[in-house]
Amino acid sequence: MDWQDQGIVLSVRPHGENAAILEVFTAEHGRHLGVVRGGISRKMTPFLQPGNDLALSWRARLEDHLGVFVAEPERLRSALMADRLALLGLNTVTGLLRLALAERDPHPDLWWASRALLDQMQGQGWAAAYLGWELGLLAELGFSLDLSCCAVTGTVADLVYVSPKTGRAVSRGAAGEWAERLLPLPLVLRRLASAEALGPVEAIELAQGFAITGHFLEKALGPVLVRRGLPDARAALVGRLCKGV
Amino acid sequence: MGEARDIEDLIDLMARLPGLGPRSARRAVLALLKKRGPLMAPLAQAMAHVALTARDCLTCGNVGTADTCAICANPARDTGEICVVEDVADLWAMERGGAFKGRYHVLGGTLSALDGVSPDDLRIPALVRRAAGAREVILALNATVEGQTTAHYIAEALEGSGVQVTTLAQGVPVGGELDYLDDGTIGAALRARRQF
Numbered sequence: 457m458d459w460q461d462q463g464i465v466l467s468v469r470p471h472g473e474n475a476a477i478l479e480v481f482t483a484e485h486g487r488h489l490g491v492v493r494g495g496i497s498r499k500m501t502p503f504l505q506p507g508n509d510l511a512l513s514w515r516a517r518l519e520d521h522l523g524v525f526v527a528e529p530e531r532l533r534s535a536l537m538a539d540r541l542a543l544l545g546l547n548t549v550t551g552l553l554r555l556a557l558a559e560r561d562p563h564p565d566l567w568w569a570s571r572a573l574l575d576q577m578q579g580q581g582w583a584a585a586y587l588g589w590e591l592g593l594l595a596e597l598g599f600s601l602d603l604s605c606c607a608v609t610g611t612v613a614d615l616v617y618v619s620p621k622t623g624r625a626v627s628r629g630a631a632g633e634w635a636e637r638l639l640p641l642p643l644v645l646r647r648l649a650s651a652e653a654l655g656p657v658e659a660i661e662l663a664q665g666f667a668i669t670g671h672f673l674e675k676a677l678g679p680v681l682v683r684r685g686l687p688d689a690r691a692a693l694v695g696r697l698c699k700g701v
Numbered sequence: 702m703g704e705a706r707d708i709e710d711l712i713d714l715m716a717r718l719p720g721l722g723p724r725s726a727r728r729a730v731l732a733l734l735k736k737r738g739p740l741m742a743p744l745a746q747a748m749a750h751v752a753l754t755a756r757d758c759l760t761c762g763n764v765g766t767a768d769t770c771a772i773c774a775n776p777a778r779d780t781g782e783i784c785v786v787e788d789v790a791d792l793w794a795m796e797r798g799g800a801f802k803g804r805y806h807v808l809g810g811t812l813s814a815l816d817g818v819s820p821d822d823l824r825i826p827a828l829v830r831r832a833a834g835a836r837e838v839i840l841a842l843n844a845t846v847e848g849q850t851t852a853h854y855i856a857e858a859l860e861g862s863g864v865q866v867t868t869l870a871q872g873v874p875v876g877g878e879l880d881y882l883d884d885g886t887i888g889a890a891l892r893a894r895r896q897f
Contacts, residue, residue, distance in 0.1 A: 473719070501845070502883050502885065505845060505846050507846065532883055532884045534844075534884075534885025535885065535888055535889075537844065537845075538889070540857070543846070543849060543853055544853075546846065547850060687814055688814065689814065
C-alpha cells in the first residue's frame with residue numbers, strides 16, 4: 457500500500473531513538489498517523505512542527521498498518537510562533553482537528569479551509585474567519601447549523617436566536633417565552649453561514665458566535681470530551697479574540 | 702551461570718540509556734570489563750556516590766549535589782538576570798558558551814496539551830515568585846511550537862510584574878549557509894536584521 461498526498465502537521469511524538477510518530481491532516485486521506493524515520497533529527501525537527509504543510513509519501517505492507525511516512529517540507533508557518541494570538545490559534549486548530557476527526561476519514565473541504573485559515577493567521581483580523589472555520593468543522597462533523605430560516609414559522613426575517621437542541625435559527629416572534637433558553641444569534645454567524653460579505657464585526661457578536669459554536673462542538677464531541685473537554689487553547693483564544701476586536 | 706546473569710543484567714541496564722541499544726550496550730559493557738581496574742571500578746564508585754548525593758537545586762531546578770547548586774551559590778553571578786530553560790541539558794549548553802553570567806531557572810519541560818503537561822506541572826509558579834526580585838527574565842526555550850507556547854505563557858504570567866522579558870534571537874547560525882536554511886529561519890533572521 458502506498459500513496460502521496462499533502463498534509464498539515466498536527467502533532468509529532470518521539471518514537472524510539474531516532475524516529476517520530478507523525479500525525480497529519482491530509483487532503484485526501486484525512487487525519488493519518490505514520491512513522492517518520494529520523495523524525496527527531498536536527499534536519500527534520502524544524503519542519504515537523506504543527507501547522508506546517510508537508511508533501512507526504514506513505515507506505516505500509518497492509519492498509520491497516522501504521523506505515524512509514526517520507527515527508528518533505530512544502531510550506532512552513534514558523535512565523536505563527538512569534539505571535540501570541542496566532543500561536544493560540546494554531547494550537548486550537550490542531551487541537552480541535554486531532555480531537556474531532558476520525559482517523560483516515562477524508563475531509564477535503566475542511567483541509568482546504570484549515571490551510572487557508574492558517575495562512576490568514578500569519579496576518580491580522582482573522583477572528584471572523586476562525587469562527588467560520590468552526591462552523592465548517594461542525595458541518596463536517598454532521599452538526600451543520602441551519603440559520604437560513606426560522607425553525608418554527610419558516611420566516612427569514614428577524615432571526616435572532618438559535619435552538620441549542622437543533623442548531624436551527626428561531627425568529628424573535630416565534631421565540632416567545634422560550635427566548636431565555638435559546639442562544640442569541642449574531643449577524644456575523646448568519647453572514648458566515650450564507651457566505652455573505654462580513655463587514656465590521658463587533659466583539660459581542662464574536663462572543664455570541666463562539667458561544668454557539670462552542671456549545672455545538674461540545675455536543676458533537678461529547679463522547680470524546682468526557683475525559684478532557686475542549687482544548688484549553690480554545691478558551692484562551694476566544695477570550696483574546698473577543699477582547700481584541 | 703549466576704555470574705553471567707549479573708553481566709546480562711548490567712547490559713540490560715546500560716541498554717536503557719539514551720543512545721544505547723542492546724548491541725551498543727553489550728559493547729560498552731565489554732569495554733568496561735576489559736578496563737575493570739582503571740575504568741569500571743571508579744565509574745561504579747562515582748555512580749554510587751552521585752546516586753546518593755544528587756538532588757535538584759531548590760532555587761533553580763538545576764542538578765547538583767547540594768540543596769543550592771554551584772551557579773546559585775556563586776556570588777559573582779548576577780541575580781538580576783534569570784535565564785529560563787526547558788531542561789538541565791539546555792542549562793549546560795548555555796554554560797558551555799560561557800556568555801551568560803546571570804542565574805538560571807529550569808522549567809522541567811514545556812506545556813503540552815498532547816502529553817497533558819499544564820503550568821502546574823512545570824516550575825512556572827516558582828519562576829513568577831523569583832522574577833519579582835529580578836531585572837530581566839530571558840526566555841531561552843526551544844523554537845518549537847511547544848517551546849514558544851510555553852514562552853508566551855510565561856511572558857503573559859509576568860505581565861505587570863515590572864520585570865523585562867526577553868527571548869533569544871532566531872536566525873542564521875554561526876557557520877550556517879543560507880541555501881540550507883528553512884524558510885521560517887530565513888524569515889525570522891530577516892525580521893531580526895540589525896544595522897551592520
